[in-house]
Amino acid sequence: MQEPLTFQVNGKTYTESCSPGTSLLTLLRDLGWVGVHRVCESGDCGSCTVWVDDKPVHSCIYPVMKLEGHDVTTIEGLAVDELAPIQQAFLEKQGFQCGFCTPGMIMSAAKLQFNSLAELRKALDGNLCRCTGYEAILESILAAKEQRSESCLMQNPVGKSVPKQDGSAIVRGTANYTADWSPPGLLHIKVVRSPHPHARIRKIDTEKAKALPGVHAVFTYEDVQRKPYTTAGHADPVPDPLDHYLLDNKVRFIGDRVAAVVAESVAIAIQASQLIEVDYEILPHVIDPVKAINDCGVVIHDEPESSQIYDPQRNIAAKVTLGTHDIEQGFAEADLIVENTYYLPAVQHVHLEPHISTSWLEADGTLVVRSSTQVPFHTQRVLSQLFDLPKDKVRVFKTQIGGGFGNKQEILTEDLCVLATLHTKKPVQWEFTREEEFTATNSRHAMQVRVRTGVKADGTLVAQEMEAIANTGAYGNHAPTVVFLTGCYPLGLYRCPHQRFLGLSVYTNTMPAGAFRGYGATQGTFAVESQMDEIAEKLGIDPIELRQKNIIQPHDIIRLGREGAHDHFHLIGSYGVPECFAKVTQAFNYVPGTKPTVNKHLRRGVGFAVSMQGSGLAKIHSAGVKLSLKSDGKYELRTGAIDVGTGADTSLRQIAAHVLGVTVADIELIAGDTHNTPFDAGSYASATTYISGKAVNKAAVAMRSQILEFAAKVLATQPENITLTPDKAIAAQQEITLQELVSRNQQSFVVEVEHAANESSLTFAVQGAEVEVDTETGRINVLRCVQAIDVGTAINPRICHGQATGGIVMGLGYALSEELLINDSGRILNPALRTYRLPTAKDTPQMEIILVEQPDPYGPFGAKGIGEIGTNCTAAAIANAVAHATGVRLTQIPMTPERVWQALNA
């Protein structure tokens, strides 16, 4: 320890001793200023921004030993009673979704100097946001100058842009994320991770680590039961291979878990983990999925205990075949056959809040897990199976979540935390570092997708064949389901008499792939939508016309995917596709056949793509809701649904409030807690509004009739004569307060509903992009994106809008810059935000979102799922625009300047 330091934080004086390598970020969080967020710890993301003597700095790279005599302001110090103007502006313009970037964004924005929008975008280089696409953030900062106030007390809230109900906490830095609270006496986990892509563990020596003071336990495969499971959060029975073990005697990728150290501090745990000696028998490894299926001499899952693996000997985790029709007959009828292979990279979710969970034992023996998860109920089930605990003795709940995008539909931290808590009887926390996020969680499946299309001279599709080889990495979580969607949606979008799909999910010695917004459809959409433009070009038909000619129509039945066990009952409910096409082409003043604009080395073009995604999973995705009218006359809504940051908690309340004739603020919400809310499958598959929202809708309708019926009895009239107001039931001559009703009722006003959709309505999106390509450097500059989404009903237009802009910008990163680069030995070369390039505010184009509203017959108030679809068509639209601009077709993304340059010079 060094000399104590004296400094101020938010006006409070501290004298503290710190260990000499501490960052200001850690000190501030340890002192309880948890509005300062830990994301990258490398100065790249800006989430940890604070002011030191009024100058904004990244607290993660500020050496605490420099702090003597300085004065720190964190987000918590910005507002004393009233919000600062910049906080007010973020609240009004809703410049956030999950809110994890927000404190840093606000602390930077408050000190920004800019004279133009372009300068503002540039000045935001050091602040990353993964949710919003920056649009709402830019609007907030611009609005900070002019002040207006908007009332949030909206009646009949469905269809209105009700502000996210957690907004005030988010802008104050008081939103309570998983890391922001923990029980006293907390222990921490660090995991020793494999340095080899494939090896068997001969021996592990943990003696030195165990002997280190402060170490409470060390676990290896020898200490755990060998039970196969999947890290994927799916409903039982899970479709995924059961191929993962708590700790194993074999490691299958660089970053795989070898041993877990539990210690009193993260620093001690790290130190102890460096003392563990592992003797590895190095095995041959395979990185390329095509080699992996072709007798390469490597079998990644040779253990007999694993099951549900399609062909372990050939490293095929899962195989999906769709389509029953005679494909060659279709091709025989074709006037033109086009074939191409498309290469899609592994990309990372980069939710800013890392994976983290904390577990402890309650006095009554209940095991509690507080986790940043999209699937608390599945996690509860898996934990109870893994540790032989009755389900009611395992409570899993979530608090505020800082983004997930699918990577938290996964059980990655909870399992070892629980192991450690059960063993030590102490609270234990495990938080991933950014490097672990990049190297030891999941990616989007890298794929190569071959598409062959047969078409008549008039543009009628007669045959489509698709073959996708997906790299599922070392474990098969989500292996079958992701490739299923690669074929099912992009092909299902077109009415083509002969379609065939073969999808293989292949094991390699790389980080596993898993669920990621779009879930396989994103990859397939790029391939099919690129090929549609290639066909249009060859036939001399306008690409929009070609799509419109072949796209499925309202009464079509999607046969693909209906023939087997994977039957998900996709169905066209509402259908706004023609309007989507019309709106997007209008926005560009699109005239078919227009030539690209050429200005020396700069070429401009436009391109389009269309995509389809289901709303939730039919039959198997269920959601429970419990709605009560409490003695104070207010409503309480309990739902197992998870708001990952999208605003679902607000949308669900809007639905209930609308039915019950109250405002959103009148509905208290308790969500995502296995012990305190009914079951919900979780937040994935664009299901929350469509399925959980429907459950809320049903519950609210039932509650309303209960109240009206009882009030009618009390007031001696008929229910239809009664008007329900926020606090009263009113009949012609008399009225009664809701409080009074509750006290008069022998039973309580409680409704419990469980809902599973019989069908999953399809959502459509059409996107156009305008690009400028620098033919000398190969750089693509996306000038403009317009996306029309066939949303059914927008329960909350601003939230829908945010999903779309966030999705577009995520797609933009996929198209242009994001890629996990993996070398021959399976090592990820760019596991940091410095080298893995997310789009910044500067990269985002002008965006226009058009919500096409035609109420869906199945969703609540006619709403459909929109969480994923926005990501799907961006990359294809950009590739098509590049082809229009330059005449060169890129079949591999990201379309980095070098790849574009190579293609132009090929």
Added chain:
Amino acid sequence: MDLNNIQTYLRPQSLETVENWSLGWSWLAGGTWVFSQSQPDLKVLVDLEKFDWSEIEVTTEGLVIGATCIMTKLRQWNFPEHWTGVKALFRAVDELASFKVTNMATVGGNICLAIPASTFAPAMVALDASYEIWHPQAAPRFVAARDFQIGVQQTVLQPGEVLRRISIPQESLTWRISYQRVCIATAGIAISIIVAACNPQTSQVRFGLGACVPTPRVVEFSHIPTLDEIEEALNAQVPLNDFIEDYAASAAYRQHITKVLMQRSLLEF
């Protein structure tokens, strides 16, 4: 991030008091790089802040920048109007990460870190800067900016040596500047940086090349070159093998883009 293996953090008042420099010791200026990744080999950090070496001096000889001058301070300094050359320094600050990094990072820190993508190194060679190097127990020595870096994150600094100040001759400061930088995305680590300086009187042109090569390089012309002359000089002086080939870009692309940037910088003269 937290550097758990650091055992000692020294904040000496003067250079002479720094004794027994040994393996595992490192100078620390702003700390923005030192704290941005794990430093498994370091045990002792020696903070330069108290030396107060952050001066900016404008003299008839030229410009002197103290090694620990914070980048923002340099960026906000009012220089004589005819010093068009300071644009190279301004751009070196603007192109480096965020304003919150440059609120802490020092000019000397960037130079001594000596990564190929340094935003300052090509500017310094284009401005023909020289560096003054001190040692706690030895006499100062001087090195030309173009000789300072000898490899990726390798400089001529010996253990215990420290960069004291940077001098830029008055003459270069009146040259006109073009600063061009290319990354894979619009921000991040550059794959090529070209800082071109042109003497408005003689049309002499000096290119500082960075990011595309492991250490900054200089390509000079006695006049504004033609495109062919650029191509020829580059091929002769910086052959393909000298360009960095890594996961971010191939050597061939770096060579190509470097030529394009050199050519484009001429449009500004």
